[in-house]
Amino acid sequence: MPGLPWLVLAVAYLLGSFPSAYLLARLFRGVDIRVTGSGNVGGMNALRNVGFWPGLLTGLLDVGKGSLAVYLAQRFTGNPGLSLLAGVGVVLGHNYMIWLGFKGGKGLGATAGALLVLSPLTVLYALLGLALVSLLLRDTNLGSGMGILLLPLILWLQKGEAGWVWMGLAIGLIVFSKHLGDLADYLKGRRQLF
Numbered sequence: 567m568p569g570l571p572w573l574v575l576a577v578a579y580l581l582g583s584f585p586s587a588y589l590l591a592r593l594f595r596g597v598d599i600r601v602t603g604s605g606n607v608g609g610m611n612a613l614r615n616v617g618f619w620p621g622l623l624t625g626l627l628d629v630g631k632g633s634l635a636v637y638l639a640q641r642f643t644g645n646p647g648l649s650l651l652a653g654v655g656v657v658l659g660h661n662y663m664i665w666l667g668f669k670g671g672k673g674l675g676a677t678a679g680a681l682l683v684l685s686p687l688t689v690l691y692a693l694l695g696l697a698l699v700s701l702l703l704r705d706t707n708l709g710s711g712m713g714i715l716l717l718p719l720i721l722w723l724q725k726g727e728a729g730w731v732w733m734g735l736a737i738g739l740i741v742f743s744k745h746l747g748d749l750a751d752y753l754k755g756r757r758q759l760f
Contacts, residue, residue, distance in 0.1 A: 711745020
């Protein structure tokens with residue numbers, strides 16, 4: 567079916583666009599998370615500025631929608647390449663939510679969810695990579711944004727197939743794009759390496 571890749575991408579994107587942080591911030595505190603704290607529509611901003619339970623639920627929902635998008639692609643297509651495409655689509659949807667004027671989160675939860683279904687061991691390797699870069703930079707936000715760029719390398723070493731590397735590169739760039747503000751602060755000297 568020629569249009570199937572576009573359908574998989576669209577469904578994954580729409581799942582990723584589910585604005586869990588926005589809805590939970592409204593429900594728990596009556597605030598618009600887009601103008602609260604960092605303005606990021608994700609779990610960490612919800613945790614820091616809306617509360618523990620909204621933050622935890624947001625994180626779980628973000629991981630869940632990443633997992634669900636990939637699971638649905640696997641279940642209904644049986645095509646490994648389309649499952650990888652669903653992983654990219656859900657992260658893209660989470661980071662650029664159609665329902666919120668293309669504002670969104672930073673994509674780490676949705677990425678973790680997609681990888682939990684695709685390759686659970688990759689999540690462990692990716693977390694180790696993010697932690698290492700965060701320790702080196704002494705900044706978790708910047709470390710996450712820079713560390714995600716290790717994903718294509720991790721997938722190449724683990725899977726050794728081009729499709730996995732392309733998925734890792736696409737997700738890495740999508741997530742990194744939302745961390746450019748952290749990088750700009752670092753380059754202006756607002757964040758220090760040592």
